Amino acid sequence: MAKPRIGIYGLTGCAGDELVLLNCEDELLEIVAAVDLKSFVTAQSHPEECELDVAFVGGAVAQPHDREVLLDVRRRAGLLIAIGTCAVWGGVAGAKNDQDRAALKRLVYREAGYPESLPPQPLSAYVQVDFSLPGCPIEKKQLLYSLAALLHGDLPQRIGYPVCTECRIAENVCLLKERGLLCCGPLTQGGCGARCPSHNRPCAGCRGPVEEANVAAEYRILLEKGYGPEEIVRRLGTFARVPHLVELMEKEGKKHAQDIA
Amino acid sequence: MREATAPAAAAAENPYQPHRAKLVKLEPFTADTALLRLEFLDRERGERFTYRPGQFIQVSALGTGEAPISLCSSPTRPGYLEICVRRVGRVTQALHRLSPGALVGVRGPYGNGFPVEKMRGKDLLLIAGGLGMAPLRSLLWYALDRRGDFGRVTLLYGARTPRDVLFRGELQELENRSDVRILITVDRNEEGGWPGRVGVVTTLFEGLEVDSARTVAVICVPPVAFKFVVPKLLERNFKGEQILMSLERKMQCGIGKCGNCNVGSKHTCLDGPVFTYWDAMNVPGMI
Amino acid sequence: MQTAFLFREKLGQFLAGLRRVGTLLAPQRRGKEGHHAFSEVEDPQEVVLDYTRTLLPLKKYFLPPQDLLFRFSVAEGYQMAAEGLAEKRIVFGVHSCDLRALQNLDLVFLGGYPDPYYAARRENTLLIGVSCTPDELCFCASVGADSVTEGYDLFLTELEDGYFVEIGSSAGNDLVQEQKELFREVTDEDVAAFKRRFKARHQSFRRHLETSGLPRIMSLEHASSIWASRGEECLGCGGCSMVCPTCYCFSVAEVPNLDGQSGVRYRQWDSCLFKDYSVVAGGHNFRPQRGERLRQRIFHKHKDFPERYGRSGCVGCGRCIAFCPAGLDVTEIIRQLRGEIIA
Ligand SMILES: Cc1cc2nc3c(=O)[nH]c(=O)nc-3n(C[C@H](O)[C@H](O)[C@H](O)COP(=O)(O)OP(=O)(O)OC[C@H]3O[C@@H](n4cnc5c(N)ncnc54)[C@H](O)[C@@H]3O)c2cc1C
Numbered sequence A: 001m002a003k004p005r006i007g008i009y010g011l012t013g014c015a016g017d018e019l020v021l022l023n024c025e026d027e028l029l030e031i032v033a034a035v036d037l038k039s040f041v042t043a044q045s046h047p048e049e050c051e052l053d054v055a056f057v058g059g060a061v062a063q064p065h066d067r068e069v070l071l072d073v074r075r076r077a078g079l080l081i082a083i084g085t086c087a088v089w090g091g092v093a094g095a096k097n098d099q100d101r102a103a104l105k106r107l108v109y110r111e112a113g114y115p116e117s118l119p120p121q122p123l124s125a126y127v128q129v130d131f132s133l134p135g136c137p138i139e140k141k142q143l144l145y146s147l148a149a150l151l152h153g154d155l156p157q158r159i160g161y162p163v164c165t166e167c168r169i170a171e172n173v174c175l176l177k178e179r180g181l182l183c184c185g186p187l188t189q190g191g192c193g194a195r196c197p198s199h200n201r202p203c204a205g206c207r208g209p210v211e212e213a214n215v216a217a218e219y220r221i222l223l224e225k226g227y228g229p230e231e232i233v234r235r236l237g238t239f240a241r242v243p244h245l246v247e248l249m250e251k252e253g254k255k256h257a258q259d260i261a
Numbered sequence B: 001m002r003e004a005t006a007p008a009a010a011a012a013e014n015p016y017q018p019h020r021a022k023l024v025k026l027e028p029f030t031a032d033t034a035l036l037r038l039e040f041l042d043r044e045r046g047e048r049f050t051y052r053p054g055q056f057i058q059v060s061a062l063g064t065g066e067a068p069i070s071l072c073s074s075p076t077r078p079g080y081l082e083i084c085v086r087r088v089g090r091v092t093q094a095l096h097r098l099s100p101g102a103l104v105g106v107r108g109p110y111g112n113g114f115p116v117e118k119m120r121g122k123d124l125l126l127i128a129g130g131l132g133m134a135p136l137r138s139l140l141w142y143a144l145d146r147r148g149d150f151g152r153v154t155l156l157y158g159a160r161t162p163r164d165v166l167f168r169g170e171l172q173e174l175e176n177r178s179d180v181r182i183l184i185t186v187d188r189n190e191e192g193g194w195p196g197r198v199g200v201v202t203t204l205f206e207g208l209e210v211d212s213a214r215t216v217a218v219i220c221v222p223p224v225a226f227k228f229v230v231p232k233l234l235e236r237n238f239k240g241e242q243i244l245m246s247l248e249r250k251m252q253c254g255i256g257k258c259g260n261c262n263v264g265s266k267h268t269c270l271d272g273p274v275f276t277y278w279d280a281m282n283v284p285g286m287i
Numbered sequence C: 001m002q003t004a005f006l007f008r009e010k011l012g013q014f015l016a017g018l019r020r021v022g023t024l025l026a027p028q029r030r031g032k033e034g035h036h037a038f039s040e041v042e043d044p045q046e047v048v049l050d051y052t053r054t055l056l057p058l059k060k061y062f063l064p065p066q067d068l069l070f071r072f073s074v075a076e077g078y079q080m081a082a083e084g085l086a087e088k089r090i091v092f093g094v095h096s097c098d099l100r101a102l103q104n105l106d107l108v109f110l111g112g113y114p115d116p117y118y119a120a121r122r123e124n125t126l127l128i129g130v131s132c133t134p135d136e137l138c139f140c141a142s143v144g145a146d147s148v149t150e151g152y153d154l155f156l157t158e159l160e161d162g163y164f165v166e167i168g169s170s171a172g173n174d175l176v177q178e179q180k181e182l183f184r185e186v187t188d189e190d191v192a193a194f195k196r197r198f199k200a201r202h203q204s205f206r207r208h209l210e211t212s213g214l215p216r217i218m219s220l221e222h223a224s225s226i227w228a229s230r231g232e233e234c235l236g237c238g239g240c241s242m243v244c245p246t247c248y249c250f251s252v253a254e255v256p257n258l259d260g261q262s263g264v265r266y267r268q269w270d271s272c273l274f275k276d277y278s279v280v281a282g283g284h285n286f287r288p289q290r291g292e293r294l295r296q297r298i299f300h301k302h303k304d305f306p307e308r309y310g311r312s313g314c315v316g317c318g319r320c321i322a323f324c325p326a327g328l329d330v331t332e333i334i335r336q337l338r339g340e341i342i343a
């Protein structure tokens, strides 16, 4: 069987997810032997831009150029896998998408100006994504598993449980319930082994929302613990400002205001 | 001190153990459904493997995982197992990728299957929708191979389009037999070329003579279709106990451990997948 | 019932002796502010006897959160992963609710098609129970799990100057005989003290769950609006299932190696509170609403499991109440169902 042709691309982001791959020292040789790596700009000097079996794309779409690259990769790739929270959810860069773009640009780049920017969006805003590997950065273990599954010819299995599930298995104290901290664990896709709560730090939600995240319930719990509405929305949306989830929080906020009135 | 249990002994009777079977034939039926014929590598295991129509096996695609699939062959024709697999996800796709000669894992048979002993002497009214034809093909063969044991045998089968009719050639041959009634309908016939009926499976009830007093009805349809089919039987005075249904649930173990298939106090994998309509009336959420 | 009396000051020595028999597991504190958790004992001094509840129950030793079932390869097919199954272990300091819960798991995993992984671990593990003092969340007495007469090798009840030891098996008797210098015979005075202690404990339960006719009432309340409204509060985090000593649902996953030729199949804890739990091919979900999933959990404990296995599916350990980030409380929901409180 011919080795699968792979391309790895980075749009606007920190390239942290591509680094995770490069950091798989023990497995790197095995990976390179198993695939036909056509393009990996971060690590390779002579990319070949051809038809691909699988393309991994990290980073958010934040410039017209990103969009062009993405559309081109999508056309060439059998499967397109989004890697990293920026690619899956828009990431930190998208946290301010509700604010005026021109004003933001002035604030960030001052007088220097900046060629052109788009409100940072996940890949799925432009193209069909076949599988998503969230994380900021992605988890090495999940990356290796996903690679192996893809090499085997299968889409990887999705993670359908939140960080809390792994946090309970790790027998951590619940920072939300027992310490009253703003922990995004209940809403965040698991897979990191509850990395932060295991070090006594609340989950910041870096893997983006788990499917059917009950943001309204968490929002209410946090209000009751004394957090302010803006802070909650900001913290829960740091890595993934998903419009319909923000809406749910706002709706819950109104309900709560009525209840206490 | 108690003796430590020898792992070897445990392995010998590990109910999760997939046993190797060879894919001897893969016959595409439709764009997404194929018939797979399997034979155990261990001949003796193949000979010991007995089952009843309506039971299922857990099929492993090595490296991808396991899925419950109904046996669509009949125990009256031993020596091999047949399954009809629709490509919907990881495991079913992996099974479709295999070529004859490839090995798969098989364990089972599981589930209660159809109560064929109790059905003896009765008329059979089989109602299949979509992939539900697979377990009913097993029962149909069983009944035809033991023709004397049963009264009238009728199959009502509804598929989405003419291209989706499973076992088409085989069923067409049966249409010529006088000791079985085969009625097939398709939901849509946009491309033309279908000589038979067009309409959902319930339209096959129009003008259908059944003597409900001496008939067992067996329904294998997608979950959403039960509520259309069951009233047709109730209208004809079928009692809850006379209506058998084969249900689908998420399954991981097939042997009553993993919980995923539970409906009320029943495990679909052990107590089902065949239930009566009376069960369904008493267990909310069953259909 | 064989009995013995263990001198208080000899407990450490007894524990040290147990370490010679096998791996000793007992409740210890995780960090300064952490929970109690069953973990391997290095220093008998660290073992805590007066804990309320460990975060994870005993099931983690018999049905680990991730449990390797098979290794596979193209050449050999699936080979049972049996390592570790024969390890000799002793779990010390188990409360009666947790012992009772293990009996529930036995019904599931040793009945029907016996599960060889569970069975081997169970077979090779000795259990030493210890008496406890209920806190405001415990309601084991309401579901018959406050006291056990079987399912342990030894059971220690703390009295003033030592431990009243009930011997539940011949393996338990061996443990006593091997260190018999640490024990003396039980006196009439000990028995009287045991009875006093038992009575005091019985009177100290503050939480109660009325279970009479519960399956029948639940069956009438299957369509209650309570499910949808309480379901909206549930975060779907699955925490309640992870910490519950009687939850046993699992899913199975296959992880290939990069060579595409080999890999492993394992199982992992699952929960009926997860959206994916009841999804079948084609995307049909048999429990699409959160309320339906919450109902599944409570029905399974208090109706479905009892109907199938003839005993409560809940042992009243209070873990799901103690650890639910949304503050859901099964005893309150059941009172609501019974119409005793209106929320
Ligand atoms: C008793 C019984 C008998 C059966 N008999 C047959 C039979 O004879 N023939 C047959 O073809 N099938 C049969 N089935 C169904 C078969 O078991 C399933 O189709 C199979 O398990 C699917 O497994 P899979 O790995 O291919 O799909 P999976 O990859 O596990 O996906 C299963 C389904 O889950 C959903 N899903 C998966 N990923 C996602 C996602 N990212 N988002 C949302 N939803 C998702 C989809 O709906 C998908 O179709 C039977 C089932 C039972 C219980």
Ligand code: SF4
Residues within 6 Å of the ligand: A163, A164, A165, A167, A168, A172, A173, A174, A175, A176, A177, A183, A184, A185, A186, A194, A197, A202, A203, C325
């Ligand atoms: S600490 Fe955070 S992640 Fe852990 S259980 Fe509590 S809410 Fe969930």
Ligand code: SF4
Residues within 6 Å of the ligand: A136, A163, A185, A188, A189, A192, A193, A194, A195, A196, A197, A202, A203, A204, A205, A206, A207, A208
């Ligand atoms: S605990 Fe939360 S913030 Fe930390 S790595 Fe996991 S998902 Fe990211």
Ligand code: SF4
Residues within 6 Å of the ligand: C233, C234, C235, C236, C237, C238, C239, C240, C241, C273, C323, C324, C325, C326, C327, C328
């Ligand atoms: S622990 Fe609470 S919030 Fe989490 S799933 Fe259970 S009931 Fe819902």
Ligand code: SF4
Residues within 6 Å of the ligand: C240, C243, C244, C245, C246, C247, C301, C313, C314, C315, C316, C317, C318, C319, C320, C321, C330
């Ligand atoms: S349902 Fe709750 S109280 Fe009952 S056994 Fe489980 S965790 Fe303990």
Ligand code: SF4
Residues within 6 Å of the ligand: B259, C241, C244, C246, C247, C248, C249, C270, C271, C272, C273, C296, C297, C298, C300, C301
């Ligand atoms: S069905 Fe739910 S409550 Fe019952 S054992 Fe499984 S996870 Fe626990």
Ligand code: FES
Residues within 6 Å of the ligand: B250, B251, B252, B253, B254, B255, B256, B257, B258, B259, B260, B261, B262, B267, B268, B269, B270
């Ligand atoms: S499939 Fe596991 S209990 Fe039925």
